[in-house]
Amino acid sequence: MKKVGIIRCQQTEDICPGTMDFKVASEGKLAFEETGPVEIIGFVSCGGCPGKRAVSRAKIMVDRGAEAIVFASCIKRGTPTGFACPHYEVMKEAIVRKIGASIKIIEYTH
Numbered sequence: 001m002k003k004v005g006i007i008r009c010q011q012t013e014d015i016c017p018g019t020m021d022f023k024v025a026s027e028g029k030l031a032f033e034e035t036g037p038v039e040i041i042g043f044v045s046c047g048g049c050p051g052k053r054a055v056s057r058a059k060i061m062v063d064r065g066a067e068a069i070v071f072a073s074c075i076k077r078g079t080p081t082g083f084a085c086p087h088y089e090v091m092k093e094a095i096v097r098k099i100g101a102s103i104k105i106i107e108y109t110h
């Protein structure tokens with residue numbers, strides 16, 4: 001089973017415990033149809049705007065065994081607030097530079 005680390009939007013924490021992320025990951029559904037069921041080895045926030053802390057947090061999760069870094073849907077899709085992260089592309093590019101292109105990036109969860 002593939003191991004993944006999930007990064008979420010800190011601004012969404014108060015209204016979403018990430019229940020659907022854990023559900024679709026364990027069932028291998030939606031964004032995880034390609035990987036099949038995955039084990040979540042870390043579930044962290046971006047650290048708050050503009051998301052710089054997500055870079056070191058992604059690296060720690062890779063060091064702890066994550067084979068893919070997953071952005072929760074609150075970041076790219078703005079689920080459930082309807083407000084997508086304006087820093088997403090910069091954050092993602094910085095993370096890829098830090099962890100290397102060999103680590104898979106999944107851009108949403110559900």
Ligand code: SF4
Nearest residue numbers: 009046049050051085
């Ligand atoms: S940087 Fe993006 S993901 Fe992080 S708190 Fe701000 S809006 Fe949310």
